[in-house]
Amino acid sequence: MKYTLKDLINIDKFKNITEQFYNLTKVPFCLLDNNQNVIFSKGDPFFHNQKIQMSQERHIPIIIEQEHIASFVIGASINKEVIADSHITHFKCIANLIEEMATQQLHLKKIHEQDSQMNVITNHEEICLGTILQNMPIMINAIDEKGNIIMWNRECELVTGYNADEIINNPKAMKLLYPHRPNCNDLLQNGHDFRDWEMDITCKNGEIKTIMWSNILHSIPTLGWSIGAIGIDITKRKRMEEKLKQTSTELELIFKAIPDLYFLSEIDGTIKDCKVNSVSKFYVPIEEFIGKKFQEIVPVPIIKQFEKAINQIKTSSAPVLIDYSLQLDDEIYYFEARLLPLFEDKIMIIVRDITERTITTELLQKSDTLNAVGQLAAGVAHEVRNPLTVIKGFIQLLQQEVGKDKEYLSLMLSEISSIEKVIQEFLSIAKPNAAVFEPKSLCTILGNVVDLISTQAIMKNIRIALNMDVENLLIECCEIQLKQVFYSILQNSIEAIQNGQEIIINVKKHNSTEVKICILDKGIGIPSERIKRLGEPFYSTKEKGTGVGLMMSYRIIESHGGKISIKSQVGKGTTVTLFFPIYNGDSVGDISPNSM
Numbered sequence: 001m002k003y004t005l006k007d008l009i010n011i012d013k014f015k016n017i018t019e020q021f022y023n024l025t026k027v028p029f030c031l032l033d034n035n036q037n038v039i040f041s042k043g044d045p046f047f048h049n050q051k052i053q054m055s056q057e058r059h060i061p062i063i064i065e066q067e068h069i070a071s072f073v074i075g076a077s078i079n080k081e082v083i084a085d086s087h088i089t090h091f092k093c094i095a096n097l098i099e100e101m102a103t104q105q106l107h108l109k110k111i112h113e114q115d116s117q118m119n120v121i122t123n124h125e126e127i128c129l130g131t132i133l134q135n136m137p138i139m140i141n142a143i144d145e146k147g148n149i150i151m152w153n154r155e156c157e158l159v160t161g162y163n164a165d166e167i168i169n170n171p172k173a174m175k176l177l178y179p180h181r182p183n184c185n186d187l188l189q190n191g192h193d194f195r196d197w198e199m200d201i202t203c204k205n206g207e208i209k210t211i212m213w214s215n216i217l218h219s220i221p222t223l224g225w226s227i228g229a230i231g232i233d234i235t236k237r238k239r240m241e242e243k244l245k246q247t248s249t250e251l252e253l254i255f256k257a258i259p260d261l262y263f264l265s266e267i268d269g270t271i272k273d274c275k276v277n278s279v280s281k282f283y284v285p286i287e288e289f290i291g292k293k294f295q296e297i298v299p300v301p302i303i304k305q306f307e308k309a310i311n312q313i314k315t316s317s318a319p320v321l322i323d324y325s326l327q328l329d330d331e332i333y334y335f336e337a338r339l340l341p342l343f344e345d346k347i348m349i350i351v352r353d354i355t356e357r358t359i360t361t362e363l364l365q366k367s368d369t370l371n372a373v374g375q376l377a378a379g380v381a382h383e384v385r386n387p388l389t390v391i392k393g394f395i396q397l398l399q400q401e402v403g404k405d406k407e408y409l410s411l412m413l414s415e416i417s418s419i420e421k422v423i424q425e426f427l428s429i430a431k432p433n434a435a436v437f438e439p440k441s442l443c444t445i446l447g448n449v450v451d452l453i454s455t456q457a458i459m460k461n462i463r464i465a466l467n468m469d470v471e472n473l474l475i476e477c478c479e480i481q482l483k484q485v486f487y488s489i490l491q492n493s494i495e496a497i498q499n500g501q502e503i504i505i506n507v508k509k510h511n512s513t514e515v516k517i518c519i520l521d522k523g524i525g526i527p528s529e530r531i532k533r534l535g536e537p538f539y540s541t542k543e544k545g546t547g548v549g550l551m552m553s554y555r556i557i558e559s560h561g562g563k564i565s566i567k568s569q570v571g572k573g574t575t576v577t578l579f580f581p582i583y584n585g586d587s588v589g590d591i592s593p594n595s596m
Helices: 011-025 085-111 114-135 154-160 173-177 186-190 235-257 300-316 355-401 406-430 442-459 479-496 548-559
Strands: 029-033 038-042 057-064 067-075 139-143 149-152 197-202 208-215 227-233 261-266 271-275 320-328 331-342 346-353 438-441 463-468 474-477 502-509 514-521 563-569 573-581
Touching: 011 029, 011 038, 011 085, 011 227, 057 085, 067 085, 085 114, 139 154, 154 208, 173 197, 208 235, 300 320, 300 331, 331 355, 355 406, 438 442, 438 479, 442 463, 442 474, 442 479, 442 502, 442 514, 474 479, 474 573, 479 502, 479 514, 479 548, 479 573, 548 563
Parallel strands: 463 502
Antiparallel strands: 029 038, 029 067, 057 067, 139 149, 139 227, 197 208, 208 227, 261 271, 261 346, 320 331, 331 346, 438 474, 502 514, 514 573, 563 573
């Protein structure tokens, strides 16, 4: 054939139609002439003017009067492995249209009736184009200058439930479809420049769907159209987006309600994200966490624990649990970190504050030890006290008869008295005296203790400063027992500091329900490994100490609903912090010996 496809049809018109279809479906294609040259193409790999070789392709020939004049070559759309039948049908329709138009044009050229036949072909083009638009798998809507819908294809009927007879040229159609819009003709007012315009449309059954409209009038200049648009039903996508937003909000609320800290980390330790309901437990400001490796932030001992845990996850892909402690705001906090493998290169780190649990466990262990020691002390004291009384009696008789060497007997009686004091302390552990709790002024109790121990302090030229931010503050207590606690702590401070130094006592409200008492000295301090054992039975940091005094102090503080914290640095001093509940009018009453 002496004519090419370009000689017989308007290539640009079909190029626009096929490119518009590509924009909607992302189906790559090209049109080849009979010499396998690319006439036009769209999509990878049809971007260069070379011969095409594809593993997944479909050839649709264009035959004019039994001669192969051109071919459509189409491929699979993005992320698809096979070519959809609807896409093949679409290009077959276009190929048939090209064949018909080219055949008509060829006849016109042969009989030299181009002018008269052009009108026939144009009308035929519009009819064929209308057929294509009617059967396309997307919504196509057209409006005339008066605002009446003049195009309503089959996809519009499927989406809305309204058939074309109910919508086309119906002056009430816009109100049927958009009853919630005050101005149904704002499509006309927006003109021809719009893309991805989302509008809610009301279907025949009352269901509301979201359609995304885009203008196509510049690609299909059909006469009589004032607005021409293609639409995609995105209702499912919008509902999914709303569901995802709701789920995300719910998860945020859950994260805020849970006291744990959540970190998302790379396998190398780089922190990508975190969720937390409070920033008070952060070792450094939260903004310094994101984007950094935990090796750059946390102390070295904890780094080694995390590195070991990550290596275990790499080898076993199983969760790993580690415990560690951190000093925050001059207090030691205990944490439990659970590392969970997430995907292939992520780790979820869940950190939980276990400070209260750890302290409670330690207190329970001390309480159990105290009970056991109390029973043991009662037995030992009973077995020792009776023979000791006999020995003391005979020594006193000998002291009356012996004329010389009485000083040796006096020394023996003095040592026996010391033994009796220790036995008495043992008995106080096993059978403490009944304590009557009454509202008492804390300031008065502390003042009395300071006055009592001042004589001992003055002998070493030690000054005791009592600073009280509150007056007439009542706590429900056993006055004698509290004095015993304060006296024991102050006596330890006096023994730990040098002559001429100072002991500071600060009293203030910690919150609305607790009072805080801090006793500070600049003595020799206590090593950290020994602080953990303070309060254990028979453990003392002093050479001749029995450990009973501080053990009893712990027990008294516990019976008063209080807490004690001891912090110390060797060579810098010790701070003992006590917390007691403030009296609120509810009586505690008598406390029996067994309750202690």
